[in-house]
Amino acid sequence: KAGVTQTPRYLIKTRGQQVTLSCSPISGHRSVSWYQQTPGQGLQFLFEYFSETQRNKGNFPGRFSGRQFSNSRSEMNVSTLELGDSALYLCASSVGAQETQYFGPGTRLLVL
Amino acid sequence: QKEVEQDPGPLSVPEGAIVSLNCTYSNSAFQYFMWYRQYSRKGPELLMYTYSSGNKEDGRFTAQVDKSSKYISLFIRDSQPSDSATYLCAMSNYGQNFVFGPGTRLSVLP
Numbered sequence: 001k002a003g004v005t006q007t008p009r010y011l012i013k014t015r016g017q018q019v020t021l022s023c024s025p026i027s028g029h030r031s032v033s034w035y036q037q038t039p040g041q042g043l044q045f046l047f048e049y050f051s052e053t054q055r056n057k058g059n060f061p062g063r064f065s066g067r068q069f070s071n072s073r074s075e076m077n078v079s080t081l082e083l084g085d086s087a088l089y090l091c092a093s094s095v096g097a098q099e100t101q102y103f104g105p106g107t108r109l110l111v112l
Numbered sequence: 113q114k115e116v117e118q119d120p121g122p123l124s125v126p127e128g129a130i131v132s133l134n135c136t137y138s139n140s141a142f143q144y145f146m147w148y149r150q151y152s153r154k155g156p157e158l159l160m161y162t163y164s165s166g167n168k169e170d171g172r173f174t175a176q177v178d179k180s181s182k183y184i185s186l187f188i189r190d191s192q193p194s195d196s197a198t199y200l201c202a203m204s205n206y207g208q209n210f211v212f213g214p215g216t217r218l219s220v221l222p
Contacts, residue, residue, distance in 0.1 A: 004155075033209070043156075043200065043212040056209045090155050100146065101210065103155035 002027065004093050004104035011109045018079040021107045025072050025093030031055075032074040033101060034066055037088040046089075049074055050097040078109075086111045115139055118201055118213030127222050131188040135201035135213045138182065142203040142211075145177050147186045150198045150215065159199075160186070191220045 005024045013019050025032050034046040045058040049068035066076045072093075078085055088108050092101035118135045125131055133147075144163055148156035160175040162168045168175045174187040184203075188195055201213040 035212075042214040043202075045209045045211070048209060058209065092155075100158060100161050102158060103148075105155045108153075 004091055004102055006089075006091050006104040006107050008107060009105065011107060012112065013081050013109065014112050015081055015083060017081050018077065019081060019109065021076045021078075021089055021091075021109075023074045023076070023091030023093075023104060025074070025091075026102055029093035029095055029102075030072050031094045031097045031099065032068055032072065033092045033094075034074070034076050035090045035092065036060070037090055037106070038086075043090070046076070048097065055097055081111045083111050085109065114214075115211050116201065116203060116213040119216055120214055122217040122219060124219045124221060125191055127191060127193060127220055129191050129220070131191050131195070131218060131220075133186040133188075133199050133201075133216050133218070135184050135203075136182055137184075137203060137211075139203075139205070139211075140179075140182065141205040141208075143206060144204045145175070145184050146202040146210075147173075147175055148200040148202060148212075149195075150200060152197075156200055191218075193220050193222050195220050 007022045031050045033048040037043045048056045052068045063079045068074045088106045090106045092103045094101045116137045146161040147159045150156040165177045165179045172189045176185040198215040200215045204210045
């Protein structure tokens with residue numbers, strides 16, 4: 001069974017731009033969570049989607065948003081990028097909400 | 113105080129050593145505990161998960177949970193250079209999001 005895939009793997013943007021990241025979960029998994037990972041803050045939870053509904057949201061500003069499609073694929077959008085948004089963005093999928101999560105390889109975003 | 117604390121390391125051990133990685137937490141509502149391994153520039157990989165206090169063994173890995181002390185451990189026996197990675201503990205209470213520790217960097221020297 002294929003694992004979680006994330007595209008693109010690497011991105012370079014400039015301040016003020018917006019970016020959309022994509023995540024395809026493991027087949028049969030209906031829950032997708034997004035995390036931001038930085039050396040200083042570690043893994044921080046952004047939000048979780050289950051059956052196209054946002055179930056939980058972390059403490060991030062409204063510039064960070066997401067959505068999930070009927071095929072469980074998910075996208076994450078960051079608007080008005082700031083230098084501090086440079087990070088590894090990880091997507092994790094699970095069969096159901098709040099079940100064991102399996103991570104993708106991440107999208108490394110650099111904001112200049 | 114952070115909800116989950118973990119010694120960031122780095123921890124260096126010789127090949128074949130027994131490694132002990134530890135996390136402490138403050139939220140007594142946590143019921144579900146996991147350990148992930150993350151190689152450089154890769155996503156975290158699930159190693160072990162457990163719902164209960166006590167020990168759970170899988171090959172060279174043993175996860176230990178002590179809910180009364182709010183303390184979890186991961187033991188690696190006969191450590192190998194391929195075990196060199198960052199180890200993350202994670203925990204949750206059903207219905208809430210997962211909380212991760214900051215990770216411990218482990219180097220196993222040949």
